[in-house]
Amino acid sequence: MTFAVLRALHAIIGDALDDVERVYAAQHPGLPTPDATLVDSSTYPPSLLFTKDSPRRSHKANVSTSSAYASPPPSPGMSTHPMSGSDPSSEKPLDFPSLDAPCDPTSLAEALTAHPTVVVAINRILAAAGQMSATVQTPFLTLCDATMGYHLPSCMRILEASNTVEILREAGSGGLHVRFISELNGVEESKLAHILRLLATHHILREVSPDVFALNRISSLVDSGKTFKELKELEASGKPEIKYQDTNGIAAFVGLCTDEIYKSSAYLTETYLLSPSKQTREGQEPTQAPFCYAFDTVKSGTGYFGWLEGETGGFGKIEGRASMDFAVKAGAANPNRFRLERFGKAMSGTGSWEAPGAVLNGFDWTSLPKGSTVVDVGGGIGSTSMLLATASEDVGLGLKFIIQDRSVVVEMGEKAWRAKCPELLDVGTAVFQEHDFFAPQPIKDAAVFLLRVILHDWPDDFARRILLQLREAATPQTKLLIADWVLPLACPDDMGSTGGLEGVEGAESILAPAPLLPNLGKASANAYWMDLTMQVMFNAQERTLREIVALALSAGWKVTKVTKAVGSLFGHIVAVPVPIPAVQKRADIDSTLSRIPSLPSVVPISASVVNSSSGASIDGLRTKRGDIEMRKRSGSRCDTFGSRTELSSFEEALAKFGGGVMRTKYAGMGSRSASIIPKPIVPKTPIGPNSIVRKKRPSPLCVPLPLPSSSSPRVISRPLTSRLAQIPATSVAPQRTPSTTSGSSPANTHPSASITHKSSYPQTYQSTIPGSPLSASRPPPLSPRSPSHVQLPLSRRPSHTQLSPAVQPQTQASLSLIPIRQGHESPLSSPRLLSHPRSTSLSFEQVFQPGQRAPCMGASGRDIEVGEGDIADILLKGVSTLCSEGSQEEGRTSPAYSCSHGGAGTVLATAARIDRGLWPRTSSP
Numbered sequence: 001m002t003f004a005v006l007r008a009l010h011a012i013i014g015d016a017l018d019d020v021e022r023v024y025a026a027q028h029p030g031l032p033t034p035d036a037t038l039v040d041s042s043t044y045p046p047s048l049l050f051t052k053d054s055p056r057r058s059h060k061a062n063v064s065t066s067s068a069y070a071s072p073p074p075s076p077g078m079s080t081h082p083m084s085g086s087d088p089s090s091e092k093p094l095d096f097p098s099l100d101a102p103c104d105p106t107s108l109a110e111a112l113t114a115h116p117t118v119v120v121a122i123n124r125i126l127a128a129a130g131q132m133s134a135t136v137q138t139p140f141l142t143l144c145d146a147t148m149g150y151h152l153p154s155c156m157r158i159l160e161a162s163n164t165v166e167i168l169r170e171a172g173s174g175g176l177h178v179r180f181i182s183e184l185n186g187v188e189e190s191k192l193a194h195i196l197r198l199l200a201t202h203h204i205l206r207e208v209s210p211d212v213f214a215l216n217r218i219s220s221l222v223d224s225g226k227t228f229k230e231l232k233e234l235e236a237s238g239k240p241e242i243k244y245q246d247t248n249g250i251a252a253f254v255g256l257c258t259d260e261i262y263k264s265s266a267y268l269t270e271t272y273l274l275s276p277s278k279q280t281r282e283g284q285e286p287t288q289a290p291f292c293y294a295f296d297t298v299k300s301g302t303g304y305f306g307w308l309e310g311e312t313g314g315f316g317k318i319e320g321r322a323s324m325d326f327a328v329k330a331g332a333a334n335p336n337r338f339r340l341e342r343f344g345k346a347m348s349g350t351g352s353w354e355a356p357g358a359v360l361n362g363f364d365w366t367s368l369p370k371g372s373t374v375v376d377v378g379g380g381i382g383s384t385s386m387l388l389a390t391a392s393e394d395v396g397l398g399l400k401f402i403i404q405d406r407s408v409v410v411e412m413g414e415k416a417w418r419a420k421c422p423e424l425l426d427v428g429t430a431v432f433q434e435h436d437f438f439a440p441q442p443i444k445d446a447a448v449f450l451l452r453v454i455l456h457d458w459p460d461d462f463a464r465r466i467l468l469q470l471r472e473a474a475t476p477q478t479k480l481l482i483a484d485w486v487l488p489l490a491c492p493d494d495m496g497s498t499g500g501l502e503g504v505e506g507a508e509s510i511l512a513p514a515p516l517l518p519n520l521g522k523a524s525a526n527a528y529w530m531d532l533t534m535q536v537m538f539n540a541q542e543r544t545l546r547e548i549v550a551l552a553l554s555a556g557w558k559v560t561k562v563t564k565a566v567g568s569l570f571g572h573i574v575a576v577p578v579p580i581p582a583v584q585k586r587a588d589i590d591s592t593l594s595r596i597p598s599l600p601s602v603v604p605i606s607a608s609v610v611n612s613s614s615g616a617s618i619d620g621l622r623t624k625r626g627d628i629e630m631r632k633r634s635g636s637r638c639d640t641f642g643s644r645t646e647l648s649s650f651e652e653a654l655a656k657f658g659g660g661v662m663r664t665k666y667a668g669m670g671s672r673s674a675s676i677i678p679k680p681i682v683p684k685t686p687i688g689p690n691s692i693v694r695k696k697r698p699s700p701l702c703v704p705l706p707l708p709s710s711s712s713p714r715v716i717s718r719p720l721t722s723r724l725a726q727i728p729a730t731s732v733a734p735q736r737t738p739s740t741t742s743g744s745s746p747a748n749t750h751p752s753a754s755i756t757h758k759s760s761y762p763q764t765y766q767s768t769i770p771g772s773p774l775s776a777s778r779p780p781p782l783s784p785r786s787p788s789h790v791q792l793p794l795s796r797r798p799s800h801t802q803l804s805p806a807v808q809p810q811t812q813a814s815l816s817l818i819p820i821r822q823g824h825e826s827p828l829s830s831p832r833l834l835s836h837p838r839s840t841s842l843s844f845e846q847v848f849q850p851g852q853r854a855p856c857m858g859a860s861g862r863d864i865e866v867g868e869g870d871i872a873d874i875l876l877k878g879v880s881t882l883c884s885e886g887s888q889e890e891g892r893t894s895p896a897y898s899c900s901h902g903g904a905g906t907v908l909a910t911a912a913r914i915d916r917g918l919w920p921r922t923s924s925p
């Protein structure tokens, strides 16, 4: 039986590799795909790929005859030019990114790891390989892995903190002998060799030759992009945190996880089992989380954020870099300044957690009456609202957005919006509002209350209180939209019949069939890491669907639907109002805090604070230190786990639907006073159609297009790109250049610099995996190099993702098409339509046959006839239609064109071929 399971796992891996390889092979126009007779694998979920008439490849043959699956030394292609595998003249098909070469997120090979078929296949490989190794490995050795694995984060920390990644980047692909590394980073040579070797053993570095180490695809992501010399100077000047500025945030994320979170996790047992105090063991308080025991802040009643801000009250450990910090030596107020800064940057490294476009698919926005109000509760700087507002404007839904948060965050948000999209504020499409979500909700006619990554920050009692306030303000028509991780069980879950999940549309009982673990095991690890992170730092948690449903119901919300993107556990959960259970009636809101066990230190809140809020009756009851901590935690910052702390340019944000991230300035971080209580609620901008004369705003999707040869800049205002973005499974290239990552406005960009178009696709597709290069929520730049080091946009390397020079002069628009994901909701489901009548983009409910007319949405709305089973005609017609319409229809407010087809892969291949000039392209008039 076990052999049968192992064989089954092996077959899953083999099949998945076939799927991946087929997608990569399809990028090479000159070569047949491995199964040329088969349908394009990317068109259909793997389960549909092989029928009786389309035999599978023999995996035995693959294994025995091919070395393509090994990770060879850096392939010449990857080490010299990341795109060489895509060279049409090359005989070799495009290879999967090598583990042994530094990651280049701008390469097509990396981009394809986000292809839906590849996403699904990778998940299966991870799940099957993890299960296989657990099965075959001697159990004691597996236990050793589980129990001694703590050395891994320790070694990761020293790797990052000693700037060894930057040293190795400067050394190049040949690597550097540990002796020289040691001379630079100051870690004793023989110790360092063993540390680096442990990492090489776990595929995080490469030991090129004895004691010579080099970066690989994984460790290269930890690169700050700064020179080693620069970093040493920063340290010497007492500003080591500047290392993380203008980076993708991953180095900061590694530092955060391997420092305070790692140490806090070690105190799980002390806190939840061994503590003599029942209230500690069963704690619902952020001030009694394992973190507080690890860093000795229990006595001072300081939680993580208070500690980060230097409030240890004489207690608490400040250790590591912080204690050697310039700030400490100089007697500065906050000895934890380095960690505080690092935390903010680390959050921008986690943007890829949410699937791009998921928020558009997570709710049927078109079902709302025109002019409906959406309240983004705890909306941060309003990234999600900005994206929704833009999409709503573009398709004429006329939704209004109220973004509520703490005063300091509201200020930041307004500033950010003023800089990026003032017209949305001016016309009243969006307003910011100071509001404490623990106080009564002032908006009583909301169509939707949106709670994005709010509930996971709070233990149940607090989360329930937030939900109750919304429930009390809800009309019978109001919907609640919760966006958070949804943890699957590790066993099959009979969702339909028990536990309150009856009738919850989209509730999946398993993610993978036997013999894989139902939750895809190792492939889903990240959500569970996050869960425990929230637990050890805040006593909070991610939740299973059952837990979310039960929590919502306890506050008078019935969950009706959950939507998740393929490869992602981040869910959008829709709930409708139902009667509030008697036990949770209004009086119980007030007593929520008093039901929390008493805390070591009790500090009354000042009267001025109590009296300043419309929620004063509740707030007046707050007397516990834990409550202050709770408020403080939420009061002075907007970057908590999962938040978007940077607002990228409008175009970037759209390109990254679901992932715009704002740079936190930490303004007001020190303000922990009365401002944490909401002032009387007055929207800063009146809401209402008559309140403001609506100005025509430039389309957020508009980017200047490069001209063939003219020196006079010309901007075509209605972007071809926004319409091209309607073409399924292709997208305009995401932001990868200094100009784009710095958020420069299109208007200020010379046309010739915009070869890298801003992807403006308000996606309706549903798929991504965390960390995918195409993930909309991945923070720019994904490249480990800082933007200042990227040499792109004017001298961008020829690639699939831009026009070949030969083609560019023939066309007015420089098309830059790269694959994006198209929605397969589940690996096992057949292609399914995600479209709706007023969508700005398209997706599929059916596969169109030759001769059939595919629907075309938008203002000009002509249908496009599907060609002989190929998307090329559609694309070409679409391109020429758009080219011809682009200049004539300036100022349009809704996209003119979209087309449908059942196959992402065909589109993908065709788009790549068009991009390389291998398909004829109709010139624009």
Ligand SMILES: C[S@@+](CC[C@H](N)C(=O)[O-])C[C@H]1O[C@@H](n2cnc3c(N)ncnc32)[C@H](O)[C@@H]1O
Residues within 6 Å of the ligand: 377, 378, 379, 380, 381, 383, 384, 404, 405, 406, 409, 435, 436, 437, 438, 451, 452, 453, 454, 457, 631, 633, 634, 635, 637, 638, 639, 640, 641, 642, 643, 644, 645
């Ligand atoms: C994880 S962030 C999520 C932000 C935003 N929803 C997003 O998706 O980017 C949590 C947000 O909750 C806000 N917040 C925390 N406590 C709050 C409170 N009591 N009232 C209103 N907002 C609060 C924080 O300022 C922060 O912006």
